[in-house]
Amino acid sequence: MRCSLTTFFTLGLAVVSLAAPTVSPYNVHEKRNAIPIGWSHTRRHESAATLPLRIALKQSNIESIDEYLYDVSHPESANYGKHWTAGEISRKFSPSEESISTVRDWLVENGLASERIRVSPTKGWINVDVTVEEAERLMNTEYNVYTHVSGQEHVACEAYRLPEHISPHVDFVLPSVNFDVKLKRRSGSQPKPVGGIGQPGAGITPKTTGSVSQTVTELEQCDEYITPVCLRALYDLEYEPVATDKNSFGVVEYTPQAYLQTDLQMFAMNFSTDLIGKEPVMVSIDGGYAQTEYQGFDYNGESDLDLQYGMSLVTGSQNVTLYQTGDMVEGASFNNFLDAIDGSYCTFEGGDNYTVDSQYPDPYGGGYEGPEDCGTVTPAYVISTSYGYNEADLTPFYTARQCAEYAKLGLMGVTILYSSGDYGVAGNDDVCLNPDGSQTTTGMIFNPTFPGTCPYVTSVGATMVKPNATVYQVQPEMACMDVIYSGGGFSNYFAMPSYQMTAVDYYLENYPPNYPSDIWNSTGMSRALPDISANGANYVVAVDGEFELVYGTSCSSPVSGAIFTMINDARLAAGKSTIGFINPTIYSAGFAGAFNDITEGSNPGCGTEGYNATIGWDPVTGLGTPNFTMLLENWLALP
Template sequence: MQGILANMQSLLYLVVLSLGLLAAAESPISPYSLHEKRTHIPAGWSLQRRHEPTSALPLRFALTQSNIDNIEKLLMDVSHPESSNYGNHWTAGQVIQAFAPSEETISAVRNWILENGFEEERVKVTSNKGWIEVDATTEEAERLLQTEYKVYSHASGKNHVACDAYHLPSHIQPHVDFVTPSVHFDARLSRRSDEPARSVGKPGYGSAPKTTGQVDAVEISSTDVSTCDEYITPACLRALYGLDYTPVATAKNSFGIVEYTPEAYLQTDINLFAMNFSEGLYGVSPYMVSIDGGYAQTEYQGFDYNGESDLDLQYGMTLVTPAQQVTLYQVGDMVEGASFNNFLDALDGSYCTFEGGDDYTQDAMYPDTEPGGYMGPEACGTATPTYVISTSYSYNEADLTPFYTARQCAEYAKLGLMGVTILYSSGDYGVAGNDDVCLNPNGTQTADGTMFNPTFPGTCPYITSVGATQVNPNSTVYEPESACEQVIYSGGGFSNYFAMPSYQKEAVDYYLANYYPDYPATMWNSTGMSRGFPDISANGANYVVAVNGAFELVYGTSCSTPVNGAIFTMINDARLAAGKSTIGFINPTIYSTDFSGLFNDITMGDNPGCGTNGFNATPGWDPVTGLGTPNFPKLVAKWLSLP
């Protein structure tokens, strides 16, 4: 544990490096420095031997991109309410042009490789200029990177070549994001032949909504809000957050919900929900955008396969009303599945190659040559981003390397520049990670770990992380909510990878100054310099959802995320109707002084995990419920007052 915490500042440093926030290159002749290091061998893997010196080991250098060092400044310029450029969002073309690789970076890395004895024909710059590929042997790679390559094996029979750490010259480090193969150990494992996608490491593994079983919907009123402490319906949510609004700019507006195959909705469930709780929704389907072979599969059914999608769509579509089309991004085929990066590739064609492109030890590769796989080309720039995108899936931050998360986080910033609001659920296990695992001193994650385990992308400073609240037992929707403590606990805490963004500093500093957690520094990132999450919350307990022809009670930040997405979509409607821009990346706005008090502050409850009570909900921002839950009338009025 202490070893992990001792490395926190270096992890933050690595992410800053990955985002290009270092100074320009130093002298052409400079000493080698550590570039990446892995602290442990992942569970299930074992060291077998040194890799053979003469074996082929093709190296790939992911090159850093132009202007990444300015990305927060550029994003704040169009997102902060006090900026003269507020709402002047970029086009996709402007984003691509601004972050294209520089010739200086390409030349610096290529020349260094050539100077180390590699012939020109063995050094190739890819057509997109994101990678430099080198045909090397193991011996040559070890000399170039000052490392040792080893072969690891998994119980499944899969082998993996990796090193514990590698080094680069100081003048080369600012030009290289990461190198493969190297310390990245997110190798995808083969599934059993009778098992659909969603294997270890895929979004949604361990982060799905929870259920306490079926309920009789006949006893639940579609309009009465007197039983919202037992059953949450759309009427309860409209009462809680003041969402009394009829959209008028539906042709200009959009709301996107992301699902990962094999999770899929059933139209019969939407129809059942409509007959009981959502007048006008019967027979209405989301507009589905298939990404990498994604489709609304029906081969596998049950809560595990339909609960997430049914929940997201039934509530998302109802709250924006059937008049507003909802876009369903269905990602990945039934064989390979997909990652967040596969989805982002489809939104932004430049991301397919950005900083070296996808990591195929972690991200799905298409065409999928496995039997029954999607044989079409990888989706790159094939989908248009909606103005609000809600995703109820997450990884544990520790599942991924700092460089992998930094590359993806930068893409969320680019979407923010284009006026897109990105929402992610914060997790359902309090200060623990998905599946209720916590960190150990050696970096592994186990049920008996003692260090708080934040989720990702919730810790990325360029998305809005959503926690969960509840209507307290025997209370009404007109009384204050508390942090969710039924079945699930609102995910929250402090990142071990990402530095605190400037927009959050005042709020987090206030929390740490007045409500400093009573835990030793060995248990959480107590530096006061890291990103805190969540940013906001909404109700996440006792949702009545139609799943497989019956109604179930459902819990999770999977509930609260699409609810906030629907509310922000309606705020966009009001602004678009007034001839204004979309709200885009909302964090600089909602943390600003002008928006103080516009969320319902949550001051009760905590988020247990890792053998503790977790953090406490307090006045102001806290790492349990963020700034609080939305007050639609106040928020829409304030956003309409902005340019």
């Protein structure tokens, strides 16, 4: 399976580069090319100041993780569906004793007493408090203080270097080049941005054109109003689950995003009567709860949408788990959620990357004071997330480490879905890349989203019913070009996985994008997205006591998740495994035609018309929208 977590594509704007060989045995390990907007260099950091240095160790066998995943995920494999246990995962990928001892010896040889060096319980990190002078000597770098326009300060370096014999054992070091800083709360009545995810208007968020002013007559108006009956008709989803006690479907929300039970019941009474009296199974992660202090579309729109449609399509007989992640003060990131569903992903002293990921107990006070949730939550068989970063928001090492975790979940039989974004070839908030790696609304370089670019998740784009079309037509949908544009394109960090090669090569050969190679990753060797799509326009959603029209790939992910959950139901009822990581299967020849090919529309952005929807896979709608009947038949035919 051709995919490497350490293979990145640069377009001349990478954040990691290798230095030319010098007399020194040190090589550049990470490098940043630009200071983010809103920050400015203030001064050199004081040499006697203390830095909590955290060294992320390379995981054992990680270079083979795609092969292991492919072995249980490809329909032609003899081990298809033979998923691993969490214990098997932990034993296979824990950093080796060689990595631990090599890095520890290096620190000791450089004058750090062994009692200062701590190894995390999971053996994933080595932690040591050092002075700035010691850190600069260890990594041949300079630490500076940067100041945000808000007045907050941050410590970082432009680049750091590691000895040649140490670098193969280290993923990344913190603090270093990473600038994804959580801004501390300011005074005021509204919750303030911390890591971006879940905050109003940040990242991938649904859009609305306002309230619905007339009675919706269901199937006759699906080009104007999408309801559950429209989706069932579009995707041939006629199925009553029979193995609900064995099955599971999870939807992830990030506080302050929260659903209102009154909205769910309002929706149920109008469109899904089997949900009357039902509510999701709430699982609180790191103090998460369905807050009601702040209401309105910006706070309730996402979660209301995800649950109303996700729960409707799996019917009231199938419980749906709501993973409410992060408290109102610190919030949370994807890593905080991953910590909770896989204890091996946690780190010593509530870690991960403290510049991106929230720390619990709240180190600043006033927030959740309980212990960080690590391995406390059982992952559902299908997990849908309608949030996302821009790939360029994060360093390649950070994204690679997280991407490997999605592969581990796939090995355990979990299907991970992420929305592909709502701004076409541009990133969230319609920002594009500049040659120096910065992101602005005036940038011209295509800006893909993450985690959608991770080859171990399924990225979901958006379609819409064509104006004046009906659900009874042979192909009633096109790429979504109303209010939002389906996110899609090519990663600047991750290599193309082998399961995608045939489909993407066909697209590039027959429909080559007519753009200069310096504004998109034209190498033909990078991970492409999305993988599939589903309707993302004109959803009728109950929000704060009234129905609103909602748009976004935020709609597409939970709908797809519900469809795959019903396929799991049928397989579990037949005594078979869950479908797990679906990408090798859906791209395989045996599944040709199991998705409705979308051939109209495009995804504009960055001053261009973006890519075009074409015959076959395309970087607008992927393989197309699901045909439940065909998918079910094909998956039931597998072991």
